[in-house]
Amino acid sequence: MVLTVEEIGQRAKKATNQVAALTIEKRNALLLQMAQAIIDQQDAIIAANKEDLAEYGHTLSGPMQKRLTLDAVAIQDIAQSLKAVATLPDPLAGPYDQWQTHVELKIIKKIVPLGVVAMVYEARPNVTVDAAALTLKSGNVVILRGGKEAIHSNTFLAGVLRQVLTDSQLNPDIIQLITDTSHDSVNDLLHMRKIVDVLIPRGSAKFIDFVVANATVPVIETGAGNTHIFVDDSADQDEAIRIIHNAKTQKPSVCNSAEKLLIHESIVAKFLPKVATKLVSSHVELRGDDASRQIDQNILPATALDWDTEYNDLIMGIKIVADADAAIDWINQHTTHHSETIISETPEHVVKFMNAVDAAVVYQNASSRFTDGFEFGFGAEIGISTQKLHARGPMGLPALTTIKYEVFGDGQIRV
Amino acid sequence: MVLTVEEIGQRAKKATNQVAALTIEKRNALLLQMAQAIIDQQDAIIAANKEDLAEYGHTLSGPMQKRLTLDAVAIQDIAQSLKAVATLPDPLAGPYDQWQTHVELKIIKKIVPLGVVAMVYEARPNVTVDAAALTLKSGNVVILRGGKEAIHSNTFLAGVLRQVLTDSQLNPDIIQLITDTSHDSVNDLLHMRKIVDVLIPRGSAKFIDFVVANATVPVIETGAGNTHIFVDDSADQDEAIRIIHNAKTQKPSVCNSAEKLLIHESIVAKFLPKVATKLVSSHVELRGDDASRQIDQNILPATALDWDTEYNDLIMGIKIVADADAAIDWINQHTTHHSETIISETPEHVVKFMNAVDAAVVYQNASSRFTDGFEFGFGAEIGISTQKLHARGPMGLPALTTIKYEVFGDGQIRV
Numbered sequence A, B: 001m002v003l004t005v006e007e008i009g010q011r012a013k014k015a016t017n018q019v020a021a022l023t024i025e026k027r028n029a030l031l032l033q034m035a036q037a038i039i040d041q042q043d044a045i046i047a048a049n050k051e052d053l054a055e056y057g058h059t060l061s062g063p064m065q066k067r068l069t070l071d072a073v074a075i076q077d078i079a080q081s082l083k084a085v086a087t088l089p090d091p092l093a094g095p096y097d098q099w100q101t102h103v104e105l106k107i108i109k110k111i112v113p114l115g116v117v118a119m120v121y122e123a124r125p126n127v128t129v130d131a132a133a134l135t136l137k138s139g140n141v142v143i144l145r146g147g148k149e150a151i152h153s154n155t156f157l158a159g160v161l162r163q164v165l166t167d168s169q170l171n172p173d174i175i176q177l178i179t180d181t182s183h184d185s186v187n188d189l190l191h192m193r194k195i196v197d198v199l200i201p202r203g204s205a206k207f208i209d210f211v212v213a214n215a216t217v218p219v220i221e222t223g224a225g226n227t228h229i230f231v232d233d234s235a236d237q238d239e240a241i242r243i244i245h246n247a248k249t250q251k252p253s254v255c256n257s258a259e260k261l262l263i264h265e266s267i268v269a270k271f272l273p274k275v276a277t278k279l280v281s282s283h284v285e286l287r288g289d290d291a292s293r294q295i296d297q298n299i300l301p302a303t304a305l306d307w308d309t310e311y312n313d314l315i316m317g318i319k320i321v322a323d324a325d326a327a328i329d330w331i332n333q334h335t336t337h338h339s340e341t342i343i344s345e346t347p348e349h350v351v352k353f354m355n356a357v358d359a360a361v362v363y364q365n366a367s368s369r370f371t372d373g374f375e376f377g378f379g380a381e382i383g384i385s386t387q388k389l390h391a392r393g394p395m396g397l398p399a400l401t402t403i404k405y406e407v408f409g410d411g412q413i414r415v
Helices: A005-020 A024-040 A042-059 A062-068 A072-087 A125-137 A148-167 A183-190 A205-214 A237-249 A268-281 A290-295 A304-308 A324-334 A347-356 B005-020 B024-040 B042-059 B062-068 B072-087 B125-137 B148-167 B183-190 B205-214 B237-249 B268-281 B290-295 B304-308 B324-334 B347-356
Strands: A097-100 A106-113 A116-120 A141-145 A175-177 A198-201 A227-231 A258-264 A285-288 A315-321 A339-343 A361-366 A383-385 A393-395 A401-412 B097-100 B106-113 B116-120 B141-145 B175-177 B198-201 B227-231 B258-264 B285-288 B315-321 B339-343 B361-366 B383-385 B393-395 B401-412
Touching: A005 A106, A005 A116, A005 A141, A005 A175, A005 A183, A005 B347, A024 A042, A024 A072, A024 A125, A024 A148, A042 A062, A042 A072, A042 A148, A062 A148, A072 A125, A116 A125, A116 A183, A125 A141, A125 A148, A125 A175, A141 A183, A148 A175, A183 A205, A198 A205, A227 A237, A227 A324, A237 A258, A237 A268, A237 A339, A237 A361, A237 B401, A258 A268, A258 A324, A268 A285, A268 A290, A268 A315, A285 A290, A290 A315, A304 A315, A315 A324, A324 A339, A324 A347, A339 A347, A347 A361, A347 B005, A401 B237, A401 B393, B005 B106, B005 B116, B005 B141, B005 B175, B005 B183, B024 B042, B024 B072, B024 B125, B024 B148, B042 B062, B042 B072, B042 B148, B062 B148, B072 B125, B116 B125, B116 B183, B125 B141, B125 B148, B125 B175, B141 B183, B148 B175, B183 B205, B198 B205, B227 B237, B227 B324, B237 B258, B237 B268, B237 B339, B237 B361, B258 B268, B258 B324, B268 B285, B268 B290, B268 B315, B285 B290, B290 B315, B304 B315, B315 B324, B324 B339, B324 B347, B339 B347, B347 B361
Parallel strands: A116 A141, A116 A198, A141 A175, A227 A258, A227 A339, A258 A315, A285 A315, A339 A361, A361 B401, A401 B361, B116 B141, B116 B198, B141 B175, B227 B258, B227 B339, B258 B315, B285 B315, B339 B361
Antiparallel strands: A097 A106, A106 A401, A383 A393, B097 B106, B106 B401, B383 B393
């Protein structure tokens, strides 16, 4: 029997109180059992994944195909990350603030799960398990909606996780997968205001924009990263080249890689040829403004569209700016509020940049590739928020919680 | 010259860095100067307010007319609340978390203003000043859009506040009022994603639903309160009657007043006549289910619509339930997630109610009229959030802030 999205939502809501009431010992035990179950079922998972690859593998780019593929190593990684989540501290544990009011009401500000978390993502079956693990750890119910390319893998993996819940006499609807991979199912999710406490979309900037424009449920925007590096006149130029090369080329497909390079005009004649040579040697296509192309004619002309495009590829936009103030203004016009970098040895410029640039993470003299829950030391990551409400930047387990005020009285009325 | 909403937004964005950089001493000094300016301009404010009353007073209900009216006492209150905000602690002050990562990056998790806060509200000119005070205190720019009924008062008050900024050589656009009171101006605000960091609507449930359904900017929902009181079989019945009477009648027009009464069936025969007599003596109209009407035939029949209606008036819905579990289920079907109350002396029922009821504030044995930033001890209130993300329940100054990660390196790249 295939459930409608509405029915899945109703079942999710029903399961919220059960999962919220599980002790941390029980939640961790379930995560370890899930890790074991994934390992036990390795062959069957690989078989399901082969069906996905046979159907959709040829339609995907190389990196996407790699993300879709589950081999023995990938399955060990998935199991390992379940075990890692089990070792993290309980996000629902206190200490809770508590106080007495002027009329002797006792107020406890508790940390509680959000309730029903919906995740919409693409062809990455590991997200199915990661998202289920993080939501379970934080006492939430999860509704998963992965891409059609991974439907066999996701269905099998969700089944394995649900079986662990059933074996523990728990409601398996604590983890549910929507198997309808049409746009309709996403649309239904976006409008279930009585059910969905938060929807976290992962995917292209275009998809996330669609979700924000259409959702009536609360959304946390993640991951759009048109990130800039500004090289100031005082920069250590060798260090700058190392950082730019790393931020652009180490993993160009991800949101924390660099997309745009701004260079102080007083150093551009000397600096641009060096950095261009280094980037081109790693097959980076350069697209620049007129000023940069006068210095290096191999740079292609950038169009207005370039400045707001997240390439996620070996392409970099280059612009010459008059000074740090001009860099800050430019970045605030084009930022996706993810990660922005200044390379400078001038403390006043660094302070001004950090204060004035409107981004979740601002760097001095380091690669923006560190914008990541694990690199930040959070031990987990449910996504990288590019919005300002609720959570900003890399989101660990606390992003999946909210608060609740419990008020204890003995007959107090308001006069 | 009347600016378009878009132009107001552009000016607001430009002013963000200036207000965010003001010291707490400067922000507090401005608040005190504003208090003095309001007092100095008392006669002119009253004159402007009289224009509003002449134009719209006759179209408003008694309580709404009272809220619109600015007399000497109301103006003293406004000035007083500006002074009170000046005494509150700085919401941007630390201590900030800071740590070193495994590659020796130094991360500082700073508290920063949201940026541009938009407030849309009705015919309450004091909100113009309150909202400006709280956003200034938290380092934000504010865009105010009040109701047409208060346009003369709001325009004059905003002018007084802006003059204080100008007199301090600051950008007056830190505080802006939209004087276009057509629906178009609200619609424009709802879609200024590049400008508005958060929009806080205050008004009817219908208006807030409209905002949530249509906004593409981030919204904090406030104030819809279809709140319930459940009287358990173990309740102290005299105390219960006192609490119910207070929660229903002390200020029925506000969101934290009680709207629905659920009574345990085992005590209803004895309890309902007593509580009904008390409520009716204060002119409360009772609307009940069949079971309650069999006990008291003066109770009017409730329709399905009643159970989801926030009356904001001297009306109360009454329903008989089998036990605490049934009360919890009913409340979770009909709650607006604001404030919910159990009156009980049975600890297990109280714990279950507090855990299972999905509301910002859950009470035992007290009036829900205490859901309020001042009563909670926050010293200020920008609204009462009925959502789970970012802020929940009464919102003080911290709800107007977000975080920013500043990362300091010396050439770190990711390997």
